[in-house]
Amino acid sequence: MATTARKRKIWLRSLVIATLAHVLLFLVVPVPAQLVETVHARGVFPALRLVLATPAAAVPFSVGEVMLGAFLLVGAGAAVQAIAWALGKARSCSLSVVFLWFAIIVTQVYLLGFAWLYRRPSLAQRMALPEVAGVAAMGEAATSTANAAAAARCEPGGLTLDQLDQLAREAIVGVLPDIAASLPAAGPKRIWPEGALMLFDVAGIFWPFSQEPHVDPGLDRLQYAFVACHELAHLAGIASEDEANFVAWLACTRSPHPFVRYAGHFGALRYFAADSPEVWKLAGESVVADMRRLQQRWQRFRSPRAARFRLVIHDAALRSQGESRGIESYDDMVRLIVRWQARGR
Template sequence: MEYSTPPEGATETKTRARRRRWPLALLPAAVALELAVAASPPLVERLYSQSLYRVVSAMFAASFGRVSFSAGETLLWTAVGGAAAWTVRRLRRVVRARGRRRAVLVSTLADAWAAAGAVYLAFVILWGLNYRRPPYAVLAGLDARPATVAELTAVCERLIRETNDARDKLPEDAAGVARLADGRPGALRRAPAGYGAAARIEPVLAGASAPAKPVMVSTVLSYLGISGIFSPFTGEANVNMTLPDPDVPFAACHELAHARGFAREDEANYVGYLACTCHPDPDFRYSGRLAASVYAMNELARVDREGHARLEARRAPGVRRDLAALAAWAERYRGPAERVSRAVNNAYLKSQGQEEGVRSYGRMVDLLIAEERARLTAGRRRGSE
């Protein structure tokens, strides 16, 4: 029997078809990887967050930490411009492909799907798996059970007292608002110092991180209601430079918490607060406590309005001026863009397992209360010795 070989052109066509098909599997592969590891957070912690990601973040800090501008922001705007140009070019091809429009459209959608898959798989591998690590409360051994109103009130009282004390003697601007002595860029350079001290208290916070970076188009972020953004593709913490001075240190430490591998927003808030309170500089200690007091007091207002009003009256005049400046900043940029951005962020957070979406930022209060429980327990133990 004689066997015939397929024509050379047919073989090349099949090979080319296979090469075009495998990129389509990147997005399902990324989703499958996330679902597979979600069942075993301790394994993610051991093999990824405390091993592979440590290597990745150290490489990012050593490379991108040497440049003063945000490589991540540059990459973002380059990608946006490239994607827009590609979309226009491919749409023109679809319009001009008379008789072949369906084939060209399918090819365009397939290429877009493949590109999205490549980007998302890179996101998952470079940083996104940190969403699947155990909660910070588990890693730090904190008791994060639901709180009572009395516990929440006690935390608010402590935070207001500490915030008032930390505000004393800070430099002010002409309007009486707390001022960063070396300006916002200086604060970004100083931000990592808090993590060195915090890691001595909680070793899980150890790791490499470069100084936070200023966002070049901060006004755009302001209208989107965003105080900072973390780039998972460069490991950079980027901060909105239009923020009032009292909020800049906390915003920087929040984004650096993401760089340390804490992806969930409530945990990044708490870790950022902890880094601020451990920082050697008073403006950072104040900023962290101010932010924590705002989150805690907002939670108290939901369950005890009278108690909230009573404690709010205890704030020092300087603290009130700072809060008024923060409120004025938010009001200045509030609008449709901010609402759309909030909806998009809400959907993104829910897709990453944070069921409360943007409300998860306020869940840091659970960790503040858990910290208070640990503090009280330690005090009782010392008293009984």
């Protein structure tokens, strides 16, 4: 028994050291981007994704939410037991050891299942998109996006969320050759309860520990379609938020379904409008009315305090992974759109 316990301690120490070394390697060592692309993005990540996504896709509920609940329960139990042990009311801190094992696995899976994808060459480099500079190019793209949104505008026509999930997946599959990516047999999962993410001003989230893209079902259908494509882009190996937004736009606007195409143009228009609010006037009153409806929808669920808390945490997390602009990186998708539109000129 003593020998077995000693071996467990040795294993645990070794894994802690290995995990810390992995974190330092990611944060400190400048690993060449092309090496990350060859070894990780094309080798390690697809293999790990297959192992994690296959069982998660086989069940109708979110495995990620179950995992999060288990992690929080073990963490709370470990904290209570540690306090009791410090007060002399518990004989051991066994739950703390279990929590440490959880933390090791979570850290390793996060690094291998998502974080290292930030270190690969940018999507613009991989797609050989030309550099485009100047306010004129941005203004032209914003105008064309507004006109496209106005021309494409249509109603959802009774589309269910199940149908939107399928349409989003089909749209992403359609652009996989353009982004040189693959996608497992999985679709978006819906967060329960409705509005749980929107409370924190979040529309969707990718859970790397089960390789599940999640969308809040409380979203307006117009936004739901775009967000579903965004989260599926993460599943396809696109880590950066601006790149995932760009892929969502590309996928939606190429969809054979008119409502999904409109969702793509509308989604891009919202980001162009962040810098040029006047583009809403070009899109027409019907498109503006859709935007007002989305804003009213968010007001039903969003908590300003929860949103501010999430913003600080999310911004810090993005910066730690190499997103120098943090939360503002989402807006960079408009530059990718401009570069994509310039490639044929």
